[in-house]
Amino acid sequence: MLFAFIISIVLCFSFIRFLLLPILSIFGLIVIIIAIVKSSKGEAYRYLYCIRFVK
Numbered sequence: 001m002l003f004a005f006i007i008s009i010v011l012c013f014s015f016i017r018f019l020l021l022p023i024l025s026i027f028g029l030i031v032i033i034i035a036i037v038k039s040s041k042g043e044a045y046r047y048l049y050c051i052r053f054v055k
Helices: 002-040
Strands: none
């Protein structure tokens, strides 16, 4: 029973990964396009969810 439980958890995470992978890829492309448009206008662009280590 434990073996089936472990296999089901692994399959569940892999299924979630396959759902999130296309969504995150599309989000990444959209953010890159927004950055390109803003930089072509001469504006500074900071990526979303980017941690600033140095100010």
